[in-house]
Amino acid sequence: xxxxxxxxxxxxxxxxxxxxxxxxxxxxxxxxxxxxxxxxxxxxxxxxxxxxxxxxxxxxxxxxxxxxxxxxxxxxxxxxxxxxxxxxxxxxxxxxxxxxxxxxxxxxxxxxxxxxxxxxxxxxxxxxxxxxxxxxxxxxxxxxxxxxxxxxxxxxxxxxxxxxxxxxxxxxxxxxxxxxxxxxxxxxxxxxxxxxxxxxxxxxxxxxxxxxxxxxxxxxxxxxxxxxxxxxxxxxxxxxxxxxxxxxxxxxxxxxxxxxxxxxxxxxxxxxxxxxxxxxxxxxxxxxxxxxxxxxxxxxxxxxxxxxxxxxxxxxxxxxxxxxxxxxxxxxxxxxxxxxxxxxxxxxxxxxxxxxxxxxxxx
Amino acid sequence: xxxxxxxxxxxxxxxxxxxxxxxxxxxxxxxxxxxxxxxxxxxxxxxxxxxxxxxxxxxxxxxxxxxxxxxxxxxxxxxxxxxxxxxxxxxxxxxxxxxxxxxxxxxxxxxxxxxxxxxxxxxxxxxxxxxxxxxxxxxxxxxxxxxxxxxxxxxxxxxxxxxxxxxxxxxxxxxxxxxxxxxxxxxxxxxxxxxxxxxxxxxxxxxxxxxxxxxxxxxxxxxxxxxxxxxxxxxxxxxxxxxxxxxxxxxxxxxxxxxxxxxxxxxxxxxxxxxxxxxxxxxxxxxxxxxxxxxxxxxxxxxxxxxxxxxxxxxxxxxxxxxxxxxxxxxxxxxxxxxxxxxxxxxxxxxxxxxxxxxxxxxxxxxxxxxxxxxxxxxxxxxxxx
Numbered sequence: 051x052x053x054x055x056x057x058x059x060x061x062x063x064x065x066x067x068x069x070x071x072x073x074x075x076x077x078x079x080x081x082x083x084x085x086x087x088x089x090x091x092x093x094x095x096x097x098x099x100x101x102x103x104x105x106x107x108x109x110x111x112x113x114x115x116x117x118x119x120x121x122x123x124x125x126x127x128x129x130x131x132x133x134x135x136x137x138x139x140x141x142x143x144x145x146x147x148x149x150x151x152x153x154x155x156x157x158x159x160x161x162x163x164x165x166x167x168x169x170x171x172x173x174x175x176x177x178x179x180x181x182x183x184x185x186x187x188x189x190x191x192x193x194x195x196x197x198x199x200x201x202x203x204x205x206x207x208x209x210x211x212x213x214x215x216x217x218x219x220x221x222x223x224x225x226x227x228x229x230x231x232x233x234x235x236x237x238x239x240x241x242x243x244x245x246x247x248x249x250x251x252x253x254x255x256x257x258x259x260x261x262x263x264x265x266x267x268x269x270x271x272x273x274x275x276x277x278x279x280x281x282x283x284x285x286x287x288x289x290x291x292x293x294x295x296x297x298x299x300x301x302x303x304x305x306x307x308x309x310x311x312x313x314x315x316x317x318x319x320x321x322x323x324x325x326x327x328x329x330x331x332x333x334x335x336x337x338x339x340x341x342x343x344x345x346x347x348x349x350x351x352x353x354x355x356x357x358x359x360x361x362x363x364x365x366x367x368x369x370x371x372x373x374x375x376x377x378x379x380x381x382x383x384x385x386x387x388x389x390x391x392x393x394x395x396x397x398x399x400x401x402x403x404x405x406x407x408x409x410x411x412x413x
Numbered sequence: 414x415x416x417x418x419x420x421x422x423x424x425x426x427x428x429x430x431x432x433x434x435x436x437x438x439x440x441x442x443x444x445x446x447x448x449x450x451x452x453x454x455x456x457x458x459x460x461x462x463x464x465x466x467x468x469x470x471x472x473x474x475x476x477x478x479x480x481x482x483x484x485x486x487x488x489x490x491x492x493x494x495x496x497x498x499x500x501x502x503x504x505x506x507x508x509x510x511x512x513x514x515x516x517x518x519x520x521x522x523x524x525x526x527x528x529x530x531x532x533x534x535x536x537x538x539x540x541x542x543x544x545x546x547x548x549x550x551x552x553x554x555x556x557x558x559x560x561x562x563x564x565x566x567x568x569x570x571x572x573x574x575x576x577x578x579x580x581x582x583x584x585x586x587x588x589x590x591x592x593x594x595x596x597x598x599x600x601x602x603x604x605x606x607x608x609x610x611x612x613x614x615x616x617x618x619x620x621x622x623x624x625x626x627x628x629x630x631x632x633x634x635x636x637x638x639x640x641x642x643x644x645x646x647x648x649x650x651x652x653x654x655x656x657x658x659x660x661x662x663x664x665x666x667x668x669x670x671x672x673x674x675x676x677x678x679x680x681x682x683x684x685x686x687x688x689x690x691x692x693x694x695x696x697x698x699x700x701x702x703x704x705x706x707x708x709x710x711x712x713x714x715x716x717x718x719x720x721x722x723x724x725x726x727x728x729x730x731x732x733x734x735x736x737x738x739x740x741x742x743x744x745x746x747x748x749x750x751x752x753x754x755x756x757x758x759x760x761x762x763x764x765x766x767x768x769x770x771x772x773x774x775x776x777x778x779x780x781x782x783x784x785x786x787x788x789x790x791x792x793x794x795x796x797x798x799x
Contacts, residue, residue: 051712052415053705116414291783306786308772311779318778319727322720323699330702333414352695400691407667407694408681 053329055116062113063120066099067127074128078241078381081131085234085243086205091132095164100138104146108158119277119332126281129385131241133169133202135392137161139274141168141210144222144267148258153224157208169206169227170271170393171197171247172264178398179268181220181261186213186249188256193225193249201392203227203245204234211254212264220261225254239388241381265402268393269346273335276328276353279389283321283353283360286382290314290364297369310367317360324352344406350399354390361386416705418482422712425479429486432459437490446530446572449493453527463501463525470509470521477711496569500524500531504577507647508596511634520575520596532573532599534564534621535644541566542773544579545588545641546792549623551580551595557629558582558595560603563622566767570606570619573599577647578628579640584798591797592640595632602626613759660732660757660764663697666690666739669754673742680742689738696731700724719782725764726774733761 055063077087094100102118104110118138125134142161145154160166174197177183186195193213200209209230211223231248258267291314294305304310331349334342361382365372372379390396418426436459440452456462457471464480466472473479487494505524509517523529540547549562560580570576576597583591597604603626608616635643670681670690680686703724707717736757740747747755765771779785 051418051705051708053702053709054414056414287783291785294785302789303786305779306789308776308788311783311785312772312775314783314785315775315778318782319723322703322723323695323727326699326702326706326720327695329414329706330698336414348695348698351691352699355695397688400688403691403694404681404687407690408671411667411671 053333055120055329056114059114059116059120062102062117063124066097066121066124069093069097070124070128070130074125074130078129078131078385079378081241083240085131085202085237085241086133087131090130091164094130094132094134098162100134100142100164101162102138104142104158104162108154109162110142110158115273115332115336119274119328122274122277123281123284126278126385126389127285129241129282129285129381133167133205133243135271135275135278136168136170136202136206136210137164137166139271140170140267141208143270143274144210144257147266147270148222148263153255153257157224160207166208167202167206168208168210169200169202169247170267171200171203171209171211171225172268173197173199179264179394181264184212184214184220186211188213188215188221188223188254191253191255192251193223193254194251196246196248198246199235199237199244200247202243203247204232204243209247210257210267211249213254215256219259220264221259222257222263222267223254224257225249225252227252237388238391239381239384241385242388265343269343270335272346272350272393272399273328273331275389275393276324276331276349279353279357279386280321280325280328282382282385282389283317283324283357286357286360286364286379286386287314287317287321289378289382290317290360290367293364293368304367313363313367317356317363320352320356320359324349324356327352341406341410344403344410347399347403347406350393351396351403354396354399357382357386358390419712422478422482425475426482426486429461429483432461433486433490437487437492440490440492442491444493446496449496450527450530452492452494453497453525457526462527466506466509466521466525470517471525476714478708481708481711496530496572497527499533499568500529500573500575503647503650504531504533504575504596506650507577507594507634507643510646511594511643512596516631524575529574530569530572531575531577532567532570533647534567534570534576534578534597535647536566537563538565542770544644545592546797547579547581547592549578549580550584551582551593551628553582554627557627558633560595560597560623560626560628563620565609565620566618567606567621568618570599570621571608571616575599576621577634579644581797582637582640585796586638587794588792588797589641590638592644593637594634594640594643595628596634597626597628597632601628611760611763613756613763660760661736661739661753662732663690663693663735665753666693666735669739669742686742693731693735696727700727719778722774722778722782725768726771726778729761729764730771732757732764736761 073090073093077090081087098111099121101110102113103115106112209225209227211225213223214220230252233246235244237244294310297304327349331345334345365379368379371377436455460473463472464475464483468474535544537547551558551560576599578595578597581591582593603624605622607620609618610616670686671679673680675683703720707721710717736754739754780787
């Protein structure tokens with residue numbers, strides 16, 4: 051059994067962590083309002099991470115999905131405020147899975163070098179992802195409808211838009227965003243940009259048809275995001291640990307109280323369970339295993355819970371200081387909810403998880 | 414990543430599986446001690462007992478990975494195994510580490526072949542999680558020791574031939590420093606075993622009373638006063654066990670949720686039920702994958718990482734919650750339900766206490782993994798009898 055990452059993937063993750071320690075330091079706070087740190091984004095683009103899971107033929111590095119996962123973990127740990135996910139986690143895997151040769155040739159090189167930032171445009175307001183909530187229509191080669199919130203929607207060059215064709219069939223469309231009306235929205239996590247996109251007969255073309263394709267795109271992205279969540283959760287836990295070793299109350303370090311120790315032990319348990327699920331999900335994705343959707347859903351549920359728990363409890367351990375604007379705690383708290391919501395909330399993924407188990411038992 | 418055996422691992426698995434296919438069906442479903450001894454003997458004869466033990470003690474001299482493979486294959490059969498887990502898993506390895514060659518010669522072989530059974534005599538009424546606070550007295554007398562006191566929660570004492578005994582030889586020094594380890598013959602005059610009936614109605618463990626029991630000094634393991642260090646060796650073996658707790662698991666609950674109806678429709682369609690199912694899937698399957706991470710480390714000749722420490726903490730609580738929820742799903746019918754879920758629900762509180770309580774396990778994670786400070790121990794540096 052070899053249930054571990056390849057040496058080359060581990061090295062890529064460590065190298066990314068090393069770079070980000072300096073380059074991303076303070077970046078999330080600097081990005082407040084803008085939703086991106088331009089200097090960091092330029093640096094990340096130059097390092098080739100975006101193309102980690104893109105073949106060399108399309109300008110990628112062919113490092114592979116394992117490597118991209120560990121880079122994602124490092125990005126999550128550092129709260130890097132960059133429009134990375136839409137291209138590397140959503141668009142590139144979707145193009146590689148569903149795209150025609152022409153679509154791959156047109157978009158993948160730009161995604162790999164960062165000249166094309168991509169955005170995932172599914173949501174049309176409140177509610178869980180579902181086919182019947184899709185009101186955006188595709189007719190005569192063009193999209194009409196309003197999508198919000200769209201992460202990185204203001205600065206992206208390309209959107210993957212979920213829309214309905216004349217026959218009512220839902221699909222994923224590739225839409226260049228020049229000429230599309232965009233409005234920045236105030237984000238729950240101001241270090242990440244969200245926008246409202248109004249498509250008015252905007253040119254687009256079909257990438258993949260059917261709600262199952264939407265789920266397949268979401269599932270791939272969920273695996274990579276799970277690693278960002280793991281990175282964030284681990285960092286939040288370490289911040290709480292470090293503070294508990296330093297802060298004194300009642301004549302002793304607060305980390306010596308069982309109320310604090312047991313809380314942090316529970317966070318550790320949640321993180322390790324999530325890590326184990328995330329390991330399996332990346333394997334299932336690469337092996338195209340029949341239980342991939344279930345594996346992705348389980349990883350998503352576990353990682354979402356772990357990061358939200360870690361972020362909330364790190365504030366608790368920091369006490370009043372953790373509730374201040376100047377503490378970094380709220381950056382993790384905000385990012386944990388941002389990542390929890392960005393591909394559909396935990397309830398949506400729990401439902402997928404149970405549905406896939408029902409389908410397995412019915413088979 | 415892959416889940417394949419190495420060629421060596423595959424060869425061992427094939428050998429183990431061929432043996433089990435041939436021999437295990439004859440022991441299927443038998444749970445009595447005699448059957449367990451016979452099965453152990455059969456395994457020993459074929460070289461599948463003591464897989465990681467040195468050859469000089471009759472073991473196979475194999476790797477921890479081979480042990481894992483053996484466990485995986487053996488778990489596929491309903492063979493009687495339980496009565497040897499404490500003895501062969503913890504007690505006898507302690508004997509091998511500390512006893513003289515002649516003593517090992519006499520004790521290890523019969524234990525390995527299933528001819529003798531060992532129990533662990535550590536816990537006492539006033540020393541559970543804080544086992545170093547035990548009171549059982551061992552006093553020098555001639556070339557041996559006179560032992561008085563009481564042990565409790567001793568699994569299998571009623572059918573054991575030997576016991577690994579931790580006793581206090583010097584109450585005038587702080588508690589960890591006044592302990593000494595011995596082994597005792599359970600048939601010695603002055604030892605009385607009383608069964609304890611658990612909340613499930615079963616009696617798997619016992620009180621063991623020692624009244625003027627004489628133990629020769631040759632049955633001492635390690636130096637006088639060094640018993641705590643010896644005990645840590647024993648407990649380390651416990652931590653390395655990578656097994657599964659018995660009891661219904663997620664798949665049993667899933668099946669129940671598909672079979673039983675709420676308001677005329679299968680319970681699994683109910684949003685609250687789905688929510689809980691998803692949570693327990695994450696726990697159950699997450700532990701399984703965590704085990705794979707530990708096995709990967711063993712397969713590479715490394716020690717499992719700290720993530721292995723979460724196993725019992727998560728699974729013991731999960732069995733309690735999951736079996737309780739299954740009874741809830743049954744509704745009033747749960748009042749009358751015997752069966753797996755009721756049995757597991759009644760057993761489950763014990764799982765959260767035995768072999769390290771939930772609270773002690775959280776302390777261990779907090780201290781050894783996260784590096785948080787140990788608890789303040791008011792008695793640590795005081796003489797035990799102060």
